[in-house]
Amino acid sequence: MIEEQFASGESFVHHLDPRMKIITAFIYAVVVALSSGFPALLAALAVSLVLITLARLSMRKVLYRLVVVNGLILFLWIFLPFTYQGEAWFTLGPLHATREGIAFAIQITVKCNAILLALIALLATTPIVTLGHAMGRLRVPDILIQLFLFTYRYIHVIFQEYDRLRNAMKARGFVPRTNTHTYRSYAYLVGMLLVRSYDRAERIHKAMLCRGFRGKYHTLSQFSVTRGDVAYFMVMVSVILGMVLIQWKAIR
Amino acid sequence: MEGNTLIINLKDISFSYAPDTPVLDKLSFHLHRGERIGLVGPNGSGKTTFFYLVMGLLRPSSGTIEVFGKQVQAEKDFRDVRKRIGLLFQDADDQLFSPTVLEDVAFGPLNLGKSPQEARDIAMATLTKLGLLGFEDRITYRLSGGEKRLVSLATVLAMDPEVLLLDEPTNGLDEDTEEKITDILKGLSLSCIFISHNLDFLSKTTDRIYAMANGKIFLDEALVPHSHIHTHKFGRLPHEHKS
Numbered sequence: 028m029i030e031e032q033f034a035s036g037e038s039f040v041h042h043l044d045p046r047m048k049i050i051t052a053f054i055y056a057v058v059v060a061l062s063s064g065f066p067a068l069l070a071a072l073a074v075s076l077v078l079i080t081l082a083r084l085s086m087r088k089v090l091y092r093l094v095v096v097n098g099l100i101l102f103l104w105i106f107l108p109f110t111y112q113g114e115a116w117f118t119l120g121p122l123h124a125t126r127e128g129i130a131f132a133i134q135i136t137v138k139c140n141a142i143l144l145a146l147i148a149l150l151a152t153t154p155i156v157t158l159g160h161a162m163g164r165l166r167v168p169d170i171l172i173q174l175f176l177f178t179y180r181y182i183h184v185i186f187q188e189y190d191r192l193r194n195a196m197k198a199r200g201f202v203p204r205t206n207t208h209t210y211r212s213y214a215y216l217v218g219m220l221l222v223r224s225y226d227r228a229e230r231i232h233k234a235m236l237c238r239g240f241r242g243k244y245h246t247l248s249q250f251s252v253t254r255g256d257v258a259y260f261m262v263m264v265s266v267i268l269g270m271v272l273i274q275w276k277a278i279r
Numbered sequence: 280m281e282g283n284t285l286i287i288n289l290k291d292i293s294f295s296y297a298p299d300t301p302v303l304d305k306l307s308f309h310l311h312r313g314e315r316i317g318l319v320g321p322n323g324s325g326k327t328t329f330f331y332l333v334m335g336l337l338r339p340s341s342g343t344i345e346v347f348g349k350q351v352q353a354e355k356d357f358r359d360v361r362k363r364i365g366l367l368f369q370d371a372d373d374q375l376f377s378p379t380v381l382e383d384v385a386f387g388p389l390n391l392g393k394s395p396q397e398a399r400d401i402a403m404a405t406l407t408k409l410g411l412l413g414f415e416d417r418i419t420y421r422l423s424g425g426e427k428r429l430v431s432l433a434t435v436l437a438m439d440p441e442v443l444l445l446d447e448p449t450n451g452l453d454e455d456t457e458e459k460i461t462d463i464l465k466g467l468s469l470s471c472i473f474i475s476h477n478l479d480f481l482s483k484t485t486d487r488i489y490a491m492a493n494g495k496i497f498l499d500e501a502l503v504p505h506s507h508i509h510t511h512k513f514g515r516l517p518h519e520h521k522s
Contacts (some may be wrong), residue, residue, distance in 0.1 A: 156378040156379060156382075177376065180376055180378055186422065227372075228369070233414070234366075234368050234373050234374045234376070235376065237336070237361050237365070238387035238434065238438060239361055239391055243395075245386075245395070246395070247381065247382055
């Protein structure tokens, strides 16, 4: 269901302390998202490429993910150049593409790809469970972590339930068409899924109570910071500061 | 004499999910220390409800529940009950909610206040005892049905309960896994109640079989296990077999 394609590996990045990865990825993403100058954004893209290379991931799979996200960005390229106020660069019938619009579209594209690559390199290389525990150590509220881990655990069960119901429908000759019968059947399917998920949640809660659950989620994992982690953290923070400096100079 | 060996004592318990259709109707039941009881009964006869009431997951509309000699009523009372009685749920997917096996087995001990290291040791010891060594890092949702059931059992046993309540432990298992569970349960010296439709399994693991009907629990004399246990209609009446 959720395949953690990048989570297993033996690279330097895979072995970093997950807390360091979360903190640096967060700061990095915020800085890149707020940057607007091209020098800073190109620097960010370069940093992300270095991180991806260090993580030694399958380039084919990484590219595939990028294609999926850039498919959405493509829509921006269709609309932004023609709707953004500014100096006309070329004309297509009644439409004027502006220099500013194109620059803005490039900016967004570079930003998105830089952030995405960094997140793949830093977060996708950590198993989801470890990520949850690391967030716990970083004092993220318990309730958010529980939501995160439970979603991961039960999305699979709910999907299986959906599959079972759909197969049962198919087995009785159901073929989706454009008619009320189809809409009604799908509404029943979704409704039944909701009811079942609710019931299951109740039973899970009961099972947890039976094992002494009282609202506090304890974890087994213990993390330790190595010299490599510290070195990585220092370098990454310096790089991010450098990017901030470049951006700051550009707007001054 | 009865007082100190009586573990579970239910008196005149009534319960219903919907008005006018009582599931349990003035049910009384005792479990003494060391007793191993099988519980049979048709679907919807209230077997699971009976377990939920003992664990305090549902509250009876009338009647009293005494566990370990103390009357239990409020959520607070049942917290102690849950530390000493282990309940295995019918659907292992309800029980296994942690991403990995080790974490799930350690969940109970952690809740009991053990340190992460102690909990890890207990979990590993329990897994070893059930022949599940090497499963600790497996992802719970990717286990097979039989593996899920065994791991669920481990999560209950890791809390070191005095009483074991199992809800259809052999349901949907292949013969090998069923045999494995049977062997594990035979080797435990706990008081227990097993709900099952599998009379062969009950005859191997319990001393006495009760039947549930009309919201009450009866000792079913016809189902006292003996060497050639079998079941069919009207089996309660005296009869002979031709072959």
